[in-house]
Amino acid sequence: MSTVPNLPKTYRVALIEKKDEPFKLVSRDLVPPKEGQVLVKVLACGVCHSDGIVKHELMPVLPRVPGHEIIGDVVAIPAGEKKWKLGDRVGSGWQGGWCGTCSRCLKHDNMTCENGNINGILTDGGYGEYVYLRTEAVASIPKELDPAEAAPLMCAGITTFNSLRHMDVKPGEIVAIQGIGGLGHLAIQYSRAMGYRTVALSTSAAKETLAKKLGAHIYLDSSKVDQAAELQKLGGAKVMVCTAPSAEAIPKLLDGIIPGGTLLLLALAGDIVFPTLPIISKRIRVLGWPNGTAEDGEDTADFSKLQNIKCMVERYPLDDVEKAYELMSTNKAKFRAVIVPGLVSTPEMGEMKDSMAMKTPMMASDPPMAPKKKGLFKDGCGCM
Structure with missing residues (x-):
């Protein structure tokens, strides 16, 4: 040894x-x-x-x-x-x-x-x-x-980077990131660095400045606009990356995806009920991705x-x-x-x-969603 x-x-x-x-x-x-x-x-x-x-x-x-x-x-x-x-x-x-x-x-x-x-x-x-x-x-x-x-x-990092690089997205196509937390703030950066037109989706205006600083080209606040409708006006998302565990919000985003696009689930959101019509008629893939x-x-x-x-x-x-x-x-x-x-x-x-000073400022966060069980998977996690 x-x-x-x-x-x-x-x-x-x-x-x-x-x-x-x-x-x-x-x-x-x-x-x-x-x-x-x-x-x-x-x-x-x-x-x-x-x-x-x-x-x-x-x-x-x-x-x-x-x-x-x-x-x-x-x-x-x-x-x-x-x-x-x-x-x-x-x-x-x-x-x-x-x-x-x-x-x-x-x-x-x-x-x-x-x-x-x-x-x-x-x-x-x-x-x-x-x-x-x-x-x-x-x-x-x-x-x-x-x-x-x-x-x-x-x-x-592995979960967001590894999933995005396997999504067959061409430079300039839209990747929408739902949620700007531990997974989402990395997904925005990776999407931008890979050359995708990056749209950040959140539930308030609180994170707009942060999202754009991270690299989002466009920010859509669900309290002000219909996010799916706005995405369609932009041409539609090739990939919808879901990083926040909201079983209610995620199905509503299907209409913002282009035909042949992908709904990519990285958050543990429990049971989700999806309408089948848009999935079938638009050939939308619903895909999960673990760590790596x-x-x-x-x-x-x-x-x-x-x-x-x-x-x-x-x-x-x-x-x-x-x-x-x-x-x-x-x-x-x-x-x-x-x-x-x-x-x-x-x-x-x-x-x-410690020997390294804190390099990143504290930012305001969106109101947290209540988990099904206290302290478990509240922000979602795609490591499994």
């Missing part, structure tokens, strides 16, 4: 021991990584709505350390590891590894592996000072990217660096994990909450400091 000098003997993690209980900070022994793993010092880990799966014990066996938006540095590798070396800046998202032998993997669809691992759900994730990651699920991340800003790219593989993560990070795409984040130390999760789950984070283990809380008004 190879390690960087002066590794500690123990490290701290934030875990959920019992359903719906607060996070518990505990110390663990730092042991060598197993074959097929790398040990990563966590520089940042995003707080995602899907982390509610752990909090509410919907899937994992507790106790579990959540976190699947991970950025860090490789600090230990097992003997014989050839792909990764000490000091590599890496990231990992929802897809935490695959078997390589099931029917899906044999068809090169590792994302839907029948025996796939999920970081922070089936194995411990990034809410801690260190994390063990499977080598096939690790992405190379440019060191020029701010770790806290890069962390959400491993979930919200490590290769998709590398492409997302590289494209974000090239195009200077930024994720707007609020940073919290590991000691404030409960606060970070609460702000995320109540839709009050602007726009992504990120845990930075090296961050230190100051006594004055709960402010946080």
